[in-house]
Amino acid sequence: MPVRTAETRGPAETETLAAGLAARLAPGDVVLVSGEVGAGKTTFVRGACRALGVRGRVTSPTFTLARRYEDGRVPVSHLDLYRLEGAPPEDPAVLEEDLGPGRIAFVEWPEASAVPTDPGRIVARVLLEHRGGDRRAVRIEEGAA
């Protein structure tokens, strides 16, 4: 699985890296986005969504597990599993559509719970780390699990 690591110097650079990944995504693909609070997970997802043609607000889902963006070139789901705190979703069927073949899905806090998807759908794992100030290390591991 190829791994690339870069250091970004602000949110715009993180969005640009994400756009590069987005160009290689297709419906059914799942991207896991890890990192501490404020590391830039949502910023990364926003950059990918913009590259996929999503124009509306891209913010972390807070009161729901998933947000859906339907105005891009492909349907996109944006999940945040933080709220699950280790418990599996009450009803895994609620995420079936989001993680299914018809959409690209980005998952923040994937370590908070088992991601209810076929592991073969996970095409990339992203890890963001604070490097002081506006610097972030961005590690992108791409390819079949």
Ligand SMILES: Nc1ncnc2c1ncn2[C@@H]1O[C@H](COP(=O)(O)OP(=O)(O)OP(=O)(O)O)[C@@H](O)[C@H]1O
């Ligand atoms: N190099 C950078 N890359 C990404 N974000 C950066 C960078 N430098 C500064 N920031 C800022 O850091 C913040 C990252 O917030 P963001 O919501 O993307 O983080 P998050 O990892 O999703 O946090 P949470 O765990 O709360 O969901 C934003 O305010 C963003 O502007």
Ligand SMILES: [Mg+2]
């Ligand atoms: Mg977030």
